[in-house]
Every structure is written in C-alpha cells, then in structure tokens.
Amino acid sequence: MAGVGGAARLGARRWLSSRSPAPRVCVVGSGPAGFYTAQHLLKHHDLVQVDIYEKLPVPFGLVRFGVAPDHPEVKNVTKTFGQTARSERCKYYGNITVGRDVTVAELRQAYHAVVLSYGAEDNRTLGIPGENLPGVYSARAFVGWYNGLPENRDLKPDLSCETALILGHGNVALDIARILLSPLDLLRKTDITECSLAALACSKVKRVWLAGRRGPLQVAFTIKELREMINLPGTQPVLNPADFTGLENAVKDIPRPRKRLTELMIKTALQKPGEMAAQAAAPRQWGLKFQRSPQEVLPTADGMRARGVRMALTRLEGSGESAKAIPTGDVEELECGLVLSSIGYRSLPLDPAVPFDSQRGIIPNSMGRVEGAPGLYCSGWVKRGPTGVIITTMNDSFDTAQSVLEDLRGGVLDVSVSKEGFGAVGSILSSRGVRPVSFSDWEKIDAAEVARGKAAGKPREKIVDPQEMLQLIGH
Incomplete structure (x- = not known):
C-alpha cells in the first residue's frame, strides 16, 4: 500500500513540475x-x-x-x-x-x-467602578503569569489577603482557584514558573469564592474540573444547600453531562464538614456563590487597593442555558483583598x-x-x-x-x-x-527548559523572557 501511495505522490509531484506550482x-x-x-x-x-x-x-x-x-x-x-x-x-x-x-x-x-x-x-472587562484598583486582575493575566507568558511575567499579584473572589463559573475560574489553594508539594512537580511558585509559597490566601450571575444549572465548568477541586487535599468545599433546593427534580430531564455535574454539586452541598478524608481539619476552603452580579470593586479607606466587591443579587428569567440574570434590587458586600475577573477572553x-x-x-x-x-x-x-x-x-x-x-x-x-x-x-x-x-531553534529552547526543569525536579522550567530565549539560540 505504501508503494502505491508513494507512486501516487510521485505522480502528483511530476504533475506539479509540469503543470502548476504548489499551493x-x-x-x-x-x-x-x-x-x-x-x-x-x-x-x-x-x-x-x-x-x-x-x-x-x-x-x-x-x-x-x-x-x-x-x-x-x-x-x-x-x-x-x-x-x-x-x-x-x-x-x-x-x-x-x-x-x-x-x-x-x-x-x-x-x-x-x-x-x-x-x-x-485580550480579556473582556467587567465595566464596573474600581476594576482598575490594585488587587484586581484579569484571569487571562493571572493564568499567563503562572504559566510563563512573557507579557505577564512582571504581574506580581498581591497574595497577602486571606480571601480571594473569582468572578466567573468556567473551567479557567476553577483552574485559578485550584492553583491558589493547591498544596505546594503538588505544584512543585509541575511546569509552573519559578517566580509564581515562590509567590504562592508566601501566599496568605486560604479562602476562595467563585461567584456567577446565574444559578447551578448554568455553570460553564465541567465535571472533571469540579471533581478535582472537591478532591483537592487540604481544602474543604463550602456549598450552600439552599442554592440547590428543588434541583433534584429539575435535573431529571436535562442532558446527562449537566445532570451528573449538578448531582455532584448537590451531593457536595449536603455533605457534613470533614466527611471526606481530604477535608478533615482542612486549613483552606472554597465555595460557589450563585446569582451574584458584580456592581463595584470597593476601595480601602485610603483608596489605594481593593477591599471587597459589591454584588447585585439576581433572579433568573427563563431556564437552562438561555436563562438571564436580572438584578433584584438587593445588594451584598463580600470582603476580599484579591479579585480575579474570569468572564472570558477577547x-x-x-x-x-x-x-x-x-x-x-x-x-x-x-x-x-x-x-x-x-x-x-x-x-x-x-x-x-x-x-x-x-x-x-x-x-x-x-x-x-x-x-x-x-x-x-x-x-x-x-x-x-x-x-x-x-x-x-x-x-x-x-x-x-x-x-x-525556526522550529529547530525552538527545539534548542525546549531542551534548555527541560534541562533546567530536571535540575529542579520538574518537567520543565519555562524561560519567561523572550530576549533570553533569543540569546540562547544566538539571535
């Protein structure tokens, strides 16, 4: 068969040389x-x-x-x-x-x-007062920082507070929560950048809330990511059973992936603290907040940084994927020193x-x-x-x-x-x-990163400065 294919290709190449140039x-x-x-x-x-x-x-x-x-x-x-x-x-x-x-x-x-x-x-912006205060970051920049994206290498996020709020209910939001709360031993074995690992080692964050405008049936994350978060060693999920009232019946007729995801959230919400081995005396916790729409990032008394977020409570109009979040007129304030906006890339x-x-x-x-x-x-x-x-x-x-x-x-x-x-x-x-x-230039950079990683007991240590990359290949 290979011979036939090869002959056909040779024929095609002869056709190329005699008839028309390659596209x-x-x-x-x-x-x-x-x-x-x-x-x-x-x-x-x-x-x-x-x-x-x-x-x-x-x-x-x-x-x-x-x-x-x-x-x-x-x-x-x-x-x-x-x-x-x-x-x-x-x-x-x-x-x-x-x-x-x-x-x-x-x-x-x-x-x-x-x-x-x-x-x-780029990332979508919240379009609310205070979103440019120190302590507020886009998910895109934060992910870029711990993953070694050159443009985000100098982000230096302030992790000196105990409570972080992530705005968004997608997989990226769960990724960030997991990275913020993961035991350092787990992260040390990954290709996370050296400088972000050092910053996370000094982090005071021990509580992460993930807030979304809509309800449990509209979350955008997948069951794999949710399960990982629930099973994260040293952390305890905090889900409010009241958020899931009546959903056992509602999930009967929805597609299976969404049904399984919702059932896992309900099961987690109804669990007594410490029922899972991973959560016994867990020093850290995370939770999902529903039907909360950010209105304003609140500044500290001196106006120098974020101290919390005012959220509008919403009610849902419609059902399923197309449900819309409508503000009820009620608001609440959530204290947090770190705000991460995970509402989409652009x-x-x-x-x-x-x-x-x-x-x-x-x-x-x-x-x-x-x-x-x-x-x-x-x-x-x-x-x-x-x-x-x-x-x-x-x-x-x-x-x-x-x-x-x-x-x-x-x-x-x-x-x-x-x-x-x-x-x-x-x-x-x-x-x-x-x-x-060239690609062979990249292979030299790749080899250097893998060698640096090996020395540190990890799969690779990414080079985050493009100038250093270019010097490495003699540019």
Missing part, C-alpha cells in the same frame, strides 16, 4: 487552531506547502500558556504539533508579529491563501486591512472564509469566539482547512500563478531587521 498557504498563529489547520491541509493535499507564523519565539499558544500546570496530559497534543512542524512541507517562523513586522496585505501577495488563527489576546483586530466585528470580537466569516476577502480565512477563537476546549478548536480548524481545500480544488484560489511564500516575506523581514526563529 502556498500561510497560517498566522501557532496555537491549537493554527496547528490543526496546518495538519489538515498537509494531510489532505499532497502538494500544499504551509508556513506558520508566530509572534513569540516559542510555539503552541494556549497549550503552553493557558493549560493549567497540573494538567500535563492536555499538553501531550504538542507532540502531534511537533510532527506537523517537522513535515518537509511545513515551516515554522517564530518571533514575527503580523500587522507590525509584515502586513496581511504583504502575506496575501506572497501566498495563495492566508489563514488567521491568532486566538484571543480577540483583537490584527491589521486594519482585515474586517473585524468588535462587538462580537471575531472576524466576520462564512465557514472560515473571511467576508469580502477571497483567499483570506480564519480558524479558532478569532473565527467563532473564545469558547470550547481543544477538541472544539480542532474540529473548527479542520472545517476552515476544508474550505481552503475546496477553494483550491474548485479554482477559487488561482494556483496557476507561482507565489514566493517565505522567499518574499523573508526579504521584507530582513529589510526591517526582523530575525525569525
């Missing part, structure tokens, strides 16, 4: 969306050549900088991405900021198709030449084809919004890649004209003093 596709962004798009194109077209551009020297996006350090199994996907990057028809170019170092228009000149897969580089426009819906935070598209711009595509969060897990992004990226393949086969993309690809872009970058980082 050149550029993918902007090396997170899951970028790599899955590239993987699908390479797998389903024998001639296509894919170049992946990334603004950081290091690849993998949110797999490296978003996945919690204590979830190493989720990061295994980088092995597949590495195979894609090492394919003879794929090249990785790190350390290039598209929109600044090279424009989208210049990329479109050099490639038959350009796919924008650069994710969500994509930003990359280049004035690319249409962007700032309301929805996405590039307007149809099946990944950017509206009004033939040859321009998008995949991942910038295509559909910052929702879902890696598998969602995989399927979404395959869909976009399929649109590119259809347009190649249907003649929508004119491959009869040869495009220079990186040949042209490399000259532009060189004239602007920009030096790209």
Whole structure:
C-alpha cells in the first residue's frame, strides 16, 4: 500500500513540475487552531506547502500558556504539533508579529491563501467602578503569569489577603482557584514558573469564592474540573444547600453531562464538614456563590487597593442555558483583598486591512472564509469566539482547512500563478531587521527548559523572557 501511495505522490509531484506550482498557504498563529489547520491541509493535499507564523519565539499558544500546570496530559497534543512542524512541507517562523513586522496585505501577495488563527489576546472587562484598583486582575493575566507568558511575567499579584473572589463559573475560574489553594508539594512537580511558585509559597490566601450571575444549572465548568477541586487535599468545599433546593427534580430531564455535574454539586452541598478524608481539619476552603452580579470593586479607606466587591443579587428569567440574570434590587458586600475577573477572553483586530466585528470580537466569516476577502480565512477563537476546549478548536480548524481545500480544488484560489511564500516575506523581514526563529531553534529552547526543569525536579522550567530565549539560540 505504501508503494502505491508513494507512486501516487510521485505522480502528483511530476504533475506539479509540469503543470502548476504548489499551493502556498500561510497560517498566522501557532496555537491549537493554527496547528490543526496546518495538519489538515498537509494531510489532505499532497502538494500544499504551509508556513506558520508566530509572534513569540516559542510555539503552541494556549497549550503552553493557558493549560493549567497540573494538567500535563492536555499538553501531550504538542507532540502531534511537533510532527506537523517537522513535515518537509511545513515551516515554522517564530518571533514575527503580523500587522507590525509584515502586513496581511504583504502575506496575501506572497501566498495563495492566508489563514488567521491568532486566538484571543485580550480579556473582556467587567465595566464596573474600581476594576482598575490594585488587587484586581484579569484571569487571562493571572493564568499567563503562572504559566510563563512573557507579557505577564512582571504581574506580581498581591497574595497577602486571606480571601480571594473569582468572578466567573468556567473551567479557567476553577483552574485559578485550584492553583491558589493547591498544596505546594503538588505544584512543585509541575511546569509552573519559578517566580509564581515562590509567590504562592508566601501566599496568605486560604479562602476562595467563585461567584456567577446565574444559578447551578448554568455553570460553564465541567465535571472533571469540579471533581478535582472537591478532591483537592487540604481544602474543604463550602456549598450552600439552599442554592440547590428543588434541583433534584429539575435535573431529571436535562442532558446527562449537566445532570451528573449538578448531582455532584448537590451531593457536595449536603455533605457534613470533614466527611471526606481530604477535608478533615482542612486549613483552606472554597465555595460557589450563585446569582451574584458584580456592581463595584470597593476601595480601602485610603483608596489605594481593593477591599471587597459589591454584588447585585439576581433572579433568573427563563431556564437552562438561555436563562438571564436580572438584578433584584438587593445588594451584598463580600470582603476580599484579591479579585480575579474570569468572564472570558477577547480577540483583537490584527491589521486594519482585515474586517473585524468588535462587538462580537471575531472576524466576520462564512465557514472560515473571511467576508469580502477571497483567499483570506480564519480558524479558532478569532473565527467563532473564545469558547470550547481543544477538541472544539480542532474540529473548527479542520472545517476552515476544508474550505481552503475546496477553494483550491474548485479554482477559487488561482494556483496557476507561482507565489514566493517565505522567499518574499523573508526579504521584507530582513529589510526591517526582523530575525525569525525556526522550529529547530525552538527545539534548542525546549531542551534548555527541560534541562533546567530536571535540575529542579520538574518537567520543565519555562524561560519567561523572550530576549533570553533569543540569546540562547544566538539571535
């Protein structure tokens, strides 16, 4: 079979040399969306050549900088991405900021198709008074800090208070709560950064509340993350049984994943303190607060930092996923010295030449084809919004890649004209003093991080300064 496939490919290559040039596709962004798009194109077209551009020297996006350090199994996907990057028809170019170092228009000149897969580089804001006070952080920045994202390396969050409040009921909110309350012995075995581990070692936080505008039936986290939190050694869950009154009946007809999740919350709420071995004399605790909408971050008497949050109590209109939280007029204040806003990530426009819906935070598209711009595509969060897990992004990226393949086969993309690809872009970058980082350069950085980690008894110690990365590879 291999021989037949090989012969077919050779035939295809002969056809290439005598008939038309290979299609050149550029993918902007090396997170899951970028790599899955590239993987699908390479797998389903024998001639296509894919170049992946990334603004950081290091690849993998949110797999490296978003996945919690204590979830190493989720990061295994980088092995597949590495195979894609090492394919003879794929090249990785790190350390290039598209929109600044090279424009989208210049990329479109050099490639038959350009796919924008650069994710969500910002966070949604609360839009309430006091959210800029010291002691208030976005989940995105906090996660970036403990995961070694260069732009967040100097965050220095103040962990000197006993109570933290996380606004949001998603998996990221639970990740943050878990990191704040995890025993240091557990974290020491992960790839969490050295400086965040040192800060957490001095942390006074021993109580974490997670507040959401809606009720138990609308939480966005999944059962795996909730179970992990419930079983976290040295911590006790504090759920109010009153929040779950009448829900035993309501869950009978809802989809199974939601039903199991709600039943686990109910079971936890009804448990007597210390019933679980992990919680016997637990020095730390966490809990879920429902139907609370933040109104204002309250300042200390001197106005210098956050001391709490005023919340509007809400009632639900409608049911299930579409239920809306309506303020009742009642308010309560929750004392806390650390506030983390985990209400979602947000994509930003990359280049004035690319249409962007700032309301929805996405590039307007149809099946990944950017509206009004033939040859321009998008995949991942910038295509559909910052929702879902890696598998969602995989399927979404395959869909976009399929649109590119259809347009190649249907003649929508004119491959009869040869495009220079990186040949042209490399000259532009060189004239602007920009030096790209190759995948083999990244492998040197990777090896250095793993070696540093080994010395500290952990899987890797991430380098958080891009200048240090570049020095390491002789740039």
